[in-house]
Every structure is written in C-alpha cells, then in structure tokens.
Amino acid sequence: MQTPDRILIVEDDPQISNMLAQSLEQAGYTVSTASDGTQMAAVLRQRPIDLVILDVMLPGADGLELCRRLRLDSDVPIIFLTALGDETDRIVGLEIGADDYVTKPFSSREVLARVRSLLRRLSLPAARRPDRPLRFDGWRVDPMRRQVHNPQNTRVTMTTTEFDLLLAFCRNPGRVLSREDLLSLTHSGLAGPIERSVDVHVSRLRRKIDDDTARSGYIQTVRLAGYLFTPDVVEG
Structure with missing residues (x-):
C-alpha cells in the first residue's frame, strides 16, 4: 500500500489551520500542523514532509524568512498562504523559493487543488x-x-x-x-x-x-x- 503524502501546515490562525487539516485529511493526506517557526522546525526534525503550506504572516520569524531557511538545504514544495494584496509582495515569495501561493480569503478546495498539482508533478509514473x-x-x-x-x-x-x-x-x-x-x-x-x-x-x-x-x-x-x-x- 502506498504511504500517504505528508503535509505540514504552518499557520497561526487555529480556524484556518483546522479547516485545511480536515480537508487534506479527508482527501487522504497525513497532516501535521505548526503555528510558528519553532514548531515547524520541530516537526521537520521528527518526520519527513512532502509539502509545506506556509502562512506569510506568522509570529516571530515570518513565512518569508522561514522559506529562506528551508531553501538553504531543502527542495520540499512550498505553497504560501498570503493576505497580501500587492502583486509585488506575492512575487517576492516566489523569488525566495516558494512554488505557488494562495491569496486569502480562499477555499479549502482551491488549496487542495494546488497541493494535488504539486504532488502530482513529483509522482508521475515512470x-x-x-x-x-x-x-x-x-x-x-x-x-x-x-x-x-x-x-x-x-x-x-x-x-x-x-x-x-x-x-x-x-x-x-x-x-x-x-x-x-x-x-x-x-x-x-x-x-x-x-x-x-x-x-x-x-x-x-x-x-x-x-x-x-x-x-x-x-x-x-x-x-x-x-x-x-x-x-x-x-x-x-
């Protein structure tokens, strides 16, 4: 049996985090959550992760800084969650290494579609x-x-x-x-x-x-x- 893909949600809003976790788990993914960079690092030390959903506006180190740190030694796919309306701000996220982004407010179906797209590209049959x-x-x-x-x-x-x-x-x-x-x-x-x-x-x-x-x-x-x-x- 194929092991479910493992997704880490880094989001400090419990309502958003729970909504995404529930949607992704119902779709068959294994989900971990973190509310800041410290918790994110702890999860990454404990288990392999196949994709990270990363909020830009986090307490302490923000999502942009955490993305920079991840990109020092990891090519794990990253999807940004951002409430920033300026296209320039969104482009900055892509420039430092994010693969995709979703702008708040969003539906869980939209995030799920982006997740499936990224993971499908990693797992196309030979x-x-x-x-x-x-x-x-x-x-x-x-x-x-x-x-x-x-x-x-x-x-x-x-x-x-x-x-x-x-x-x-x-x-x-x-x-x-x-x-x-x-x-x-x-x-x-x-x-x-x-x-x-x-x-x-x-x-x-x-x-x-x-x-x-x-x-x-x-x-x-x-x-x-x-x-x-x-x-x-x-x-x-």
Whole structure:
C-alpha cells in the first residue's frame, strides 16, 4: 500500500489551520500542523514532509524568512498562504523559493487543488515520462530521481517548479516556449500561478545554471514570444 503524502501546515490562525487539516485529511493526506517557526522546525526534525503550506504572516520569524531557511538545504514544495494584496509582495515569495501561493480569503478546495498539482508533478509514473537522464554542456538532469548535477558533478538544489521548468526546456531545446506553454508543461494543464510568476521562476533557474561557460545564457528571452533554451541536449 502506498504511504500517504505528508503535509505540514504552518499557520497561526487555529480556524484556518483546522479547516485545511480536515480537508487534506479527508482527501487522504497525513497532516501535521505548526503555528510558528519553532514548531515547524520541530516537526521537520521528527518526520519527513512532502509539502509545506506556509502562512506569510506568522509570529516571530515570518513565512518569508522561514522559506529562506528551508531553501538553504531543502527542495520540499512550498505553497504560501498570503493576505497580501500587492502583486509585488506575492512575487517576492516566489523569488525566495516558494512554488505557488494562495491569496486569502480562499477555499479549502482551491488549496487542495494546488497541493494535488504539486504532488502530482513529483509522482508521475515512470511510464508517463522518459527515465533517461538529459545532458547539456556537462549538466545532467535526471527525471526519475528529480536531481540536477552541474559539470563538477555537484548536485544543485532546485524547487519543484525550477526542476520542472528545466526539464521542460531540456525536452524542447531550440524551441520558443511561451509562458502559457511553460505553465502547461509544469502544471499538468491546471491553471497555476499568475503568468508573471513564470518570469520569476525562470529568473531563479537562470541564476542556478548560468555561469561563465554559458556565454549569453542558456535561457534566452524572445521578446513578445517567450523563452528559448539554447544548448544542445542529449539523452544518456
């Protein structure tokens, strides 16, 4: 029997936390809760977690700071819960490593859809995706293990969305991909974050894979069209 995915909700509002926990448990997930960064750290030490739902406005260290700490050594998917209405504030969350966000007020069904989308991308059966690694300029992208190694054979930590973007580019080298293409390729057709978030995730990905050997950059912006992945990609 497959072990249920484990989700950690970090939310200081008991009503919201309980509503989400009940909805996710009814959907078959194993749920842990925390009300601040200290409790979050304790849960993460005790058991493996497959996805974190993280409120931005928390007592003590806020969600943005906790996301930064997680991203130092973890690629666990993160969904932000935010009451912030300014798009710039939401983009900041994506820039520091969140995979997605939901703006308050929200329905538990919306959060559940986002959770399912992220976890589905992590657990697609091997039959539905090529299992051979992809290589470009010394980089190695392993779809089965969802790992990326640089030319020095050092693993490069990536968020779920960053990995999915890189995989989409590697599977479509030399082809201009629009933002809509990338949303479809990385969200299995489910409407994901706002279009602007694609630019943010691409920017983060560029910082991780571009170096002096990349010349003008592996990922080039095509004005009014999208993005182009320039290196030659081979299997094996």
